[in-house]
Amino acid sequence: MPDIVYVDDEPDLAISAQQAPHFAVFRFEDLSDDEAFRAAKEASLWLFDFFLVGHPGAEGRDENGLSLFSKWRGALSRNYPPVAVVSNDLEKVLGSPLGPRARLHVQAQALGVEWLGDKRCEHVVDKLIELAEASRTLASSINSSVASEDAEAAMTIGIQRLCFELLKAPSNARWCRSVERQVDRARPPRITPPIDGVGAARLIIAWLLHQVLPYPSFLLNDTHAAVRLGLDLESFRRVMACECELSKLIGSCIYEGPLKTFDNRRWWGGGIDFVAWELSQEQSDYESAILRKAEGLRVDFLRMEQPVIVSDSDLVETNEVGEARDCVRAADESFPQGVEPAWVKLSDALEDRKLAAKVIYEDQELMDDGNSL
Template sequence: MNENKAPKRFVYIDDKPDPSVAESLGQENVGVFLFPDDLTDRMEELIATIRDCSVVIVDLKLADHDSDDPSSPSILYPKDGLALKEILASVLTERVSHLDSGTDTSAVDVEPKTTAFMLYSGELDLLGGGAPAKGREHVIAKRIRAEWVMVKLPQSRPESQKDLRVLEDLADAVEAVVGITWLDASEREDILNTIAGLLALDEATEWASVAKRQIFEGRPPLQSLAEQDGVALLRWLLHLVLPYPSFLVDAAEVALLCRLQLGWGVEQLSELDSPISKLFHESSYGGILSHFLGPRWWRAGVLATLRRECGGSLQEVERLNNTLDSLYGSAVPRLHIATPVRTVDEDFRLTATAVDVEDAVRLEAEEWPPELPPPWFPLSRLADNPRVRRYVLERDIDRVRSYLSAKSDGSR
């Protein structure tokens, strides 16, 4: 490989490369390798390029490898992108394998992980366990031990390039975390401060200490960070933080906390100059991966703003609504539900729908972060979703039986 060449931020491996990848991320930023030919003809260059890049993009379905060369049996070639990802990852995490007897392995230098892997395919549903991949990318990525997965859209779809451009945010995040020597942060507080810095938490805010506590309660991967795996922090954010109502919340969750109709709240918070966006501007998240899955807000900041606007009591949320009425010049659409909870669909994807807590049950979802309250599912949809009933928490089973019995009696 020519040492004068600038390192590529992305490596893309596919048997039929999608031109949208290089077009979206910049031809000069993407090293494109054809499978399987380049695994033989350009292997040394491929490995060198991967070692210097931030994100490796791999297709799921790869062409079969046929060779007449007996020294290159096809069984040694990966059959799909999952296998190829594991092979490449093993190259990047190579350790000293020939240690003398009695060597103190704790003194062996650990090669820090400096690359994120993303599976890029039009057939991600094959990995969804019977559920669609759309909206469950974080679940699939966690399952296959990748940082992320993305649906490969037809090249005729203009949004394909827009979606691909968020990978620049991922590359930026990789470059931010791998530049840190985590071993220097020996104390818990040091690591937490480093994480808070990457998340761009404003220490000057009155709610910063609460946000820090919530970060730690979210169980960041401290052990992996101590082993110099900075990319583990990105996996934590992508798999367990950003997709869920954690210490960071999305627009629908902000609307729920404000007791506003969720659809209206989402629409208004997407407009930077709207009164409600300005009201929660201090709480908006601007750290690593802030553009990857859409805007997020600090939960601690949102609640602090609510308390201020509600005179110190979250029970007085109507005071906030009255303030918004004044700012908008008309009545904002309120959420007329006594105790609203946000629901998930039958595939455990968060929705922008809220129901009263009396009209929902909690689910035991294996993929749901255990440190978060369990997700809610509408009682009204259980009759048509028998598969979901097996996941209802034990303490809610009687309510399900009563509801289904009453529904059956009412239909007679």
């Protein structure tokens, strides 16, 4: 059974022969019977092209992918899989300028779907397949417990089960309790009956896509991991590309859970923090411990008092690292509750009125001081 039910008026997604077995493709004009919906009830991902056009004069036909999604969702209540919408013209879908692709999760939330993608992007099909595989794996893991336990207890997913069974955090790591605390602070979905494994998987994937991966959280990208360790990004990646004691130590913190490569590799923040602490406890100083475990590999350290990752005027993080004293914190209405604000350069905020309006209240005094210079 294919993982992905794909409905389009003109199915023009660039699906290779190797990728094709993942897809059950339906032309919009051929949806006169229940074949597509029967497949949808067994699928791990629903995929719609936004612009679906019925036969001229045909009454009761869906006008776009979202209206078909609404009909299917209504039939299945909470127990439907993640939903992705793709288009060749996202600006027309959104009815506004596209903006940075790193903020597409905000528009996806507004549309009520898990993911929004551009058909023309090179790796869009790979991402769809990874979404479907994550959905299937999570649903299978959740449903397998229902067969062996009390159904209501099995469908109640607490922090410990979410961390170690579903997100695949290493339960025997010395930093596992730190992971539990960090995951809980990220406000995961509180999953309780009545819901099945498919619906629960969708809630977890939506949380990862909308609130975890786009922001600094319990999962760190390479740049954040490097800063936590006091290394520049190039050195961090050079270490991780080699076999040495340091790469093995850091490698124990790699995230292996659902969507592990969806937005580049990620690291358990609790694990990276533990590595930094453990190295700081060695008899030699921290930098000497790093160099010794790098086994002769060149390592460059961040020579900053309080390094932070700088975001641009759209509050999208860059790879630039700056001093906190030269930056202010900013956020907008799309930032989830509990997510730390972005860091933007004070000089940029002073020159950009729209960016200045996003600076948080606690840092407005710094703005006033900057304006007085």
